Amino acid sequence: MAIPxxxxxxxxxxxYLVLTALLALNxxxxxxxxxxxINNSLASSNVLLDVNSRVNYSAFAAKKLKEPxxxxxxxxxxxxxxxxxxxxxxxxxxxxxQDGIIKExxxxxxxxxxxxxxxxxxxxxxxxxxxxxxxxxxxxxxDDFKTEITKLIDTADAKVVLDxxxxxxxxxxxxxxxxxxxxxQMPPIASMTMLTKExxxxxxxxxxxxxxxxxxxxxxxxxxxxxxxxxxxxxxVTSPSAYILQGETFEANVFLAATSSKNDNVSVNVNGSGLxxxxxxxxHYKSSPGVGEYELKGSISLKNPKTxxxxxxxxxxxxxxVAAPFATVSPTKMNVFYIGVPxxxxxxxxxxxxxxxxxTMSNGSITGAGGKYEVRVTxxxxxxxTVSANGKNYGAFPFRVKLIPNPIAKVSGQPxxxxxxxxxxxxxxVVADLENFDFDAKFEVLSFNxxxxxxxxxxxxxxxxxxxxxxAQKVFISKAKPGDIFYIEEIKVKGPDxxxxxxxxxxxxID
Numbered sequence: 338m339a340i341p342x343x344x345x346x347x348x349x350x351x352x353y354l355v356l357t358a359l360l361a362l363n364x365x366x367x368x369x370x371x372x373x374x375i376n377n378s379l380a381s382s383n384v385l386l387d388v389n390s391r392v393n394y395s396a397f398a399a400k401k402l403k404e405p406x407x408x409x410x411x412x413x414x415x416x417x418x419x420x421x422x423x424x425x426x427x428x429x430x431x432x433x434x435q436d437g438i439i440k441e442x443x444x445x446x447x448x449x450x451x452x453x454x455x456x457x458x459x460x461x462x463x464x465x466x467x468x469x470x471x472x473x474x475x476x477x478x479x480d481d482f483k484t485e486i487t488k489l490i491d492t493a494d495a496k497v498v499l500d501x502x503x504x505x506x507x508x509x510x511x512x513x514x515x516x517x518x519x520x521x522q523m524p525p526i527a528s529m530t531m532l533t534k535e536x537x538x539x540x541x542x543x544x545x546x547x548x549x550x551x552x553x554x555x556x557x558x559x560x561x562x563x564x565x566x567x568x569x570x571x572x573x574v575t576s577p578s579a580y581i582l583q584g585e586t587f588e589a590n591v592f593l594a595a596t597s598s599k600n601d602n603v604s605v606n607v608n609g610s611g612l613x614x615x616x617x618x619x620x621h622y623k624s625s626p627g628v629g630e631y632e633l634k635g636s637i638s639l640k641n642p643k644t645x646x647x648x649x650x651x652x653x654x655x656x657x658x659v660a661a662p663f664a665t666v667s668p669t670k671m672n673v674f675y676i677g678v679p680x681x682x683x684x685x686x687x688x689x690x691x692x693x694x695x696x697t698m699s700n701g702s703i704t705g706a707g708g709k710y711e712v713r714v715t716x717x718x719x720x721x722x723t724v725s726a727n728g729k730n731y732g733a734f735p736f737r738v739k740l741i742p743n744p745i746a747k748v749s750g751q752p753x754x755x756x757x758x759x760x761x762x763x764x765x766x767v768v769a770d771l772e773n774f775d776f777d778a779k780f781e782v783l784s785f786n787x788x789x790x791x792x793x794x795x796x797x798x799x800x801x802x803x804x805x806x807x808x809a810q811k812v813f814i815s816k817a818k819p820g821d822i823f824y825i826e827e828i829k830v831k832g833p834d835x836x837x838x839x840x841x842x843x844x845x846x847i848d
Contacts, residue, residue, distance in 0.1 A: 472516025677834030792820035
């Protein structure tokens with residue numbers, strides 16, 4: 338039946354928002370497993386939707402037993418039958434697409450995998466967009482389905498009823514291509530999940546319409562002095578929480594709700610605000626709070642119009658979580674820590690306050706708190722950063738440990754080349770410059786040799802300890818004239834990691 342937007346549909350939308358943002362990443366095993374988990378969750382939810390639809394449809398038979406002469410019951414039951422048939426036809430087509438994408442991705446997988454090549458980005462593009470164009474075929478069938486069901490709805494009710502149906506082919510991007518938005522360059526497991534979501538939306542549409550058609554059948558029972566007539570019915574799914582983490586158990590209450598269109602008999606209070614029910618007896622609560630966890634509290638009061646007796650019913654516990662919108666881009670091939678410098682790291686876990694995180698690592702040390710940390714490593718190889726909170730392990734994240742890159746030897750800010758004689762004679766030594774490196778890392782020059790080749794004369798060689806030119810080298814420099822060549826060679830440096838290394842030499846020609 339129709340599922341309220343403030344629980345099931347909201348949860349599905351939230352999961353898709355997070356996973357769509359994660360598709361900006363390289364497709365990792367964690368992301369593929371997350372899609373598989375959501376696909377299984379949606380499939381389980383679809384079973385509940387089938388149950389809800391059958392429960393509401395069975396109400397027609399019960400109504401006929403009570404009112405065998407009511408022709409309106411037969412009229413709207415026939416419309417419900419038509420919707421169920423259209424829904425089954427569209428569901429069968431979507432299931433055939435699921436079989437098709439599994440075949441396109443190499444067939445059924447092993448060890449719980451739905452398909453062999455569940456990360457093959459080209460499979461979905463071939464099947465839904467470029468070669469088979471099944472995405473555009475699906476869009477047309479959904480649009481045709483909505484056109485047919487619209488014909489069955491009373492004109493006066495069409496807008497209200499259609500607004501409750503989640504099934505939509507409205508493009509999400511400026512290019513106006515719904516099929517491309519949902520299937521282009523998507524992993525096959527993501528396309529499979531999208532199709533399962535479409536099944537869920539089709540079933541929800543079927544349930545909403547069956548509920549609507551039954552609500553059009555009027556009640557002929559006489560109002561007893563102690564009774565209130567409930568003449569509007571809907572299937573409902575409620576949950577104590579609209580946000581759970583992997584490893585927790587999702588709980589939901591599934592039931593058939595009856596309301597009174599005589600909304601003067603009903604008063605609703607939620608979190609201190611009085612709400613007026615609509616013509617279906619349903620009150621709508623809206624709020625736009627900041628980030629955090631919130632709880633709905635309140636009650637529904639029902640007055641018997643014959644006796645004026647008022648009974649109050651407290652709302653069951655319901656919590657919801659508001660999270661800040663975010664996207665994460667993680668270049669997995671560049672997950673590197675450098676030896677000898679502090680490596681800044683930010684850590685977060687969905688649904689957990691940063692102050693509650695416990696972050697550890699192997700082959701190094703990590704310090705900090707509140708989501709911001711600093712890593713120091715000493716040995717080349719690999720290391721893992723492990724995140725946990727509230728007794729739950731969020732996984733180990735691998736990093737490579739590397740030496741800081743070699744610096745470049747420079748004199749007068751130049752890594753070799755032609756230099757003016759006057760500028761050359763003013764220089765004092767050699768600098769080891771680490772170019773295009775994001776960390777504040779300094780290299781110390783330990784020693785170097787100078788090879789002097791005057792034009793048309795015998796060469797000379799002299800060495801220096803430290804970054805400055807030695808006395809012998811300064812003598813060579815003072816003789817510099819156009820055409821002479823100086824080679825700075827055998828340059829040894831020491832970086833912040835404490836290790837000595839030799840770097841390439843440089844050559845200068847005097848102008």
